[in-house]
Amino acid sequence: MIAENGKGAPDALAIDFGGMRSTGISTIAYNKLKEHLGLAGGATRLYDVLQQLAEPEPEILAALGGRLKREFGRDLVFWGGGADMQRTVPAAAIPEIEAHVRELIEIFAPGGGYVFNQVHNIQADVLPEKILAIYRTAAACGRRS
Numbered sequence: 001m002i003a004e005n006g007k008g009a010p011d012a013l014a015i016d017f018g019g020m021r022s023t024g025i026s027t028i029a030y031n032k033l034k035e036h037l038g039l040a041g042g043a044t045r046l047y048d049v050l051q052q053l054a055e056p057e058p059e060i061l062a063a064l065g066g067r068l069k070r071e072f073g074r075d076l077v078f079w080g081g082g083a084d085m086q087r088t089v090p091a092a093a094i095p096e097i098e099a100h101v102r103e104l105i106e107i108f109a110p111g112g113g114y115v116f117n118q119v120h121n122i123q124a125d126v127l128p129e130k131i132l133a134i135y136r137t138a139a140a141c142g143r144r145s
Helices: 003-007 027-036 058-072 094-108 128-141
Strands: 046-048 114-116
Touching: 027 058, 058 094, 094 114, 094 128
Parallel strands: none
Antiparallel strands: none
16 A cells, blocks of 8 residues: 555556545535536436435546546546446446546556545346456556556
8 A cells, every 4th residue: 555655666456455435525416517528418427316416427436547647647546437337337247347447547557546446336137257357457567567
């Protein structure tokens, strides 16, 4: 973790097996963010109807992750964004999951400051083979010099 926090050269991708299902962004703010990023298509999914919290889409996370990583990657540690456990992983085949994980790691990992973790908790309907594919792919991508 010392290397991941900018105190030394990163030599591995840190992995966290936990997860957080909720966001803290309201649907109104989220829709404005989507418009600003030019990704306004599609209805916003709610994570929490009572609080009106948006469920972030992978396209938004990727757009934000790439932009934030470029602009602030030297000063921030990114925690999460390893795989979309609610949409992509349950529906995708293992090769698609591996490509999905590699794509997200390519966005967040360069230069260090990234802890591999899921976007959401691992869902009950996700096959064990898919979970293993996620972490094996992350481990294969994890060596940094």
